[in-house]
Structures are given as structure tokens and as C-alpha cells.
Amino acid sequence: MSSDDTAVTARPRGIFRRETKGFSATPVTVRVERGRVVTFARLLGETDPVCSDVAAARAQGHPDVVAPPSFPMVVEMLAHEERSRQGAPNPTEVIGCDFRRLLHGEQHHTYEGLVYAGDEVSVETTVVDFYDKRGGLLEFVILESTIHHDDRGVLVRARRTLLHRLAR
Amino acid sequence: MSEPAPGTVLPALTFGPISRTLLALYAGVSGDHDPVHIDIDFAREAGLPDVFAHGMLSFGVLSRVVTRWSGVAGLRSLRARFVSITHVHDLITCRGTVAEYLDEAGERRARIDLVVTAQDGRPTLTGEAVVAVDGLRDRPA
Numbered sequence: 001m002s003s004d005d006t007a008v009t010a011r012p013r014g015i016f017r018r019e020t021k022g023f024s025a026t027p028v029t030v031r032v033e034r035g036r037v038v039t040f041a042r043l044l045g046e047t048d049p050v051c052s053d054v055a056a057a058r059a060q061g062h063p064d065v066v067a068p069p070s071f072p073m074v075v076e077m078l079a080h081e082e083r084s085r086q087g088a089p090n091p092t093e094v095i096g097c098d099f100r101r102l103l104h105g106e107q108h109h110t111y112e113g114l115v116y117a118g119d120e121v122s123v124e125t126t127v128v129d130f131y132d133k134r135g136g137l138l139e140f141v142i143l144e145s146t147i148h149h150d151d152r153g154v155l156v157r158a159r160r161t162l163l164h165r166l167a168r
Numbered sequence: 169m170s171e172p173a174p175g176t177v178l179p180a181l182t183f184g185p186i187s188r189t190l191l192a193l194y195a196g197v198s199g200d201h202d203p204v205h206i207d208i209d210f211a212r213e214a215g216l217p218d219v220f221a222h223g224m225l226s227f228g229v230l231s232r233v234v235t236r237w238s239g240v241a242g243l244r245s246l247r248a249r250f251v252s253i254t255h256v257h258d259l260i261t262c263r264g265t266v267a268e269y270l271d272e273a274g275e276r277r278a279r280i281d282l283v284v285t286a287q288d289g290r291p292t293l294t295g296e297a298v299v300a301v302d303g304l305r306d307r308p309a
Contacts, residue, residue, distance in 0.1 A: 036197065046232060066240050068228060069240060099203065103250070104222075104224070107248050
């Protein structure tokens with residue numbers, strides 16, 4: 001990766017640590033708690049009872065309430081907390097996020113299986129790439145995470161793009 | 169059973185106005201504690217006029233437009249690009265339009281174009297979803 005802050009005209013200095021491309025965070029296992037799923041679903045106004053009512057979920061053949069489609073990010077945050085507890089470095093720390101300048105650019109989830117309350121899932125996250133736009137005024141990072149269940153395999157693949165707004 | 173034709177619009181969903189309380193609760197339950205969404209002092213020190221909503225809050229509400237038709241189990245992918253900031257007090261509207269049908273991975277799927285707009289018409293999110301359509305109702309509801 002180039003971090004050519006000497007080249008061109010007053011190119012803003014990037015903040016992300018480009019040398020961390022390829023970094024993989026320590027895989028951790030987290031538990032999906034029912035209360036968290038139900039509270040999360042209700043806050044988003046989710047009306048499908050499979051996400052908030054155990055009886056309704058079981059009546060449709062699910063073992064417990066179903067995590068809504070945006071819940072994988074919660075799983076990633078739980079993984080972040082778990083790594084912090086273990087003293088393991090987290091991707092957003094390793095790449096040098098500055099929360100004063102940070103924005104969420106894109107999010108792409110691919111669903112291969114449902115996440116249920118009560119699941120224990122393992123989470124792996126890799127720093128895939130960095131790139132610049134607008135002459136370096138915006139710098140981007142792509143993080144890829146996989147949420148995996150021991151018996152049911154990969155449940156979700158999540159690709160997150162974060163960016164820094166940089167000043168000249 | 170006939171499929172809803174490409175161009176069919178899924179029922180829109182309106183959410184908000186986005187309150188500071190909602191952002192605090194979302195930060196707590198989601199685990200995303202980035203202070204730029206909940207702490208106006210932090211936001212101002214960062215040179216911003218105010219806190220603003222988590223992109224994933226819109227992503228989560230938007231997903232309902234699709235899953236009301238497909239069910240959570242029928243959703244295959246969801247992609248979002250956060251094109252502008254969602255401010256405190258914004259009222260967001262989430263819309264989906266059936267774009268095309270695909271035969272993929274041994275099943276019939278629909279691709280749905282998605283957009284979220286604020287009350288002034290400003291797009292805040294654009295994206296797309298892919299859902300499995302076998303066995304779904306003719307008309308999105």
C-alpha cells in the first residue's frame with residue numbers, strides 16, 4: 001500500500017495504519033443472549049414475532065427467537081468486548097480508527113444460516129484492504145467478518161467499510 | 169403462482185423522528201458505543217454540530233421492508249451504502265422495489281433495490297437485498 005504523503009499537492013496525511021492490512025483478530029466465541037435479541041428487535045420496531053416471541057419462533061420450527069438481519073453487527077461488538085476482556089487487540093484499534101473522523105461507509109451481509117438466541121458463535125475478523133478517494137480526503141478500510149456455529153457452519157459473512165474524513 | 173413483476177414497490181416503512189433517547193438505547197443494546205452518536209460534547213469537539221444516528225440503525229429498520237415479504241429466513245443478502253448522515257429529529261422512510269429475478273444456488277431469488285430517505289427527500293442510504301422467493305405470497309405485504 002502507498003502512503004505517499006510527500007507526493008502530489010498537500011495530500012492529507014492518512015490516519016489508518018496501512019501496514020495492518022491482512023491482520024486477523026484473535027477468533028473469539030460469544031453467546032447470543034435472548035434478552036439482547038428481543039430488546040434489539042423491539043427497538044428497531046421489528047413486528048415479526050419470530051424475533052421477539054419464543055413461542056411464535058418455536059411454532060415456526062425455530063429453536064429460539066431469530067436474530068434480526070442487522071444483529072450480526074451486535075455479535076461483532078460482543079466479540080470486540082470479549083477480545084478486550086482477553087487483552088487481545090481489536091481490529092478498530094489495530095487499524096487506528098479516530099472516532100472524531102470516522103464514518104460507516106458500507107455494510108454487506110451475506111446470510112447462510114440463521115442466528116438464534118442461545119447460540120454460541122465464533123467470530124473472525126480480517127483487515128482486507130485500505131484505499132483512498134477524493135485525492136486522499138477520504139480514506140477507507142474494509143473489514144471482513146465471519147460468524148460461525150460449530151454445528152451449523154458459517155451463518156453470516158459481513159463486510160464493513162469504514163472511512164476517515166481527513167482535512168487538508 | 170405469479171411473481172410480483174419487476175418494478176413492484178414493497179410497502180414503505182417510516183421510522184422516527186430519531187430522538188437522542190433512541191440513539192442512547194441503540195448504542196446500549198447494539199454495543200456500538202462510538203461517542204459521536206451519543207455524546208454531544210464529543211461531537212462538538214470533533215467539529216460536528218451535533219451527534220448523528222448510527223448507520224446500522226437505518227440498516228436494521230430497512231431490513232424490515234424486505235423481511236416483511238421474505239421473512240428473516242428468506243433473506244440471502246443485504247447491502248447498504250450510507251450516502252449521507254441521518255441527523256437527530258430526522259424521520260426516515262425505507263423503500264424497496266423489486267428489480268429482477270435470478271436463478272441462483274438452486275433457488276429462485278429476487279433482487280430488491282433499496283433506498284432510505286429523510287423527510288426532506290435527502291437519500292441517506294442506498295442498497296439492495298436478495299431474497300428467496302419460492303413459496304412467498306404473490307403480492308408483497
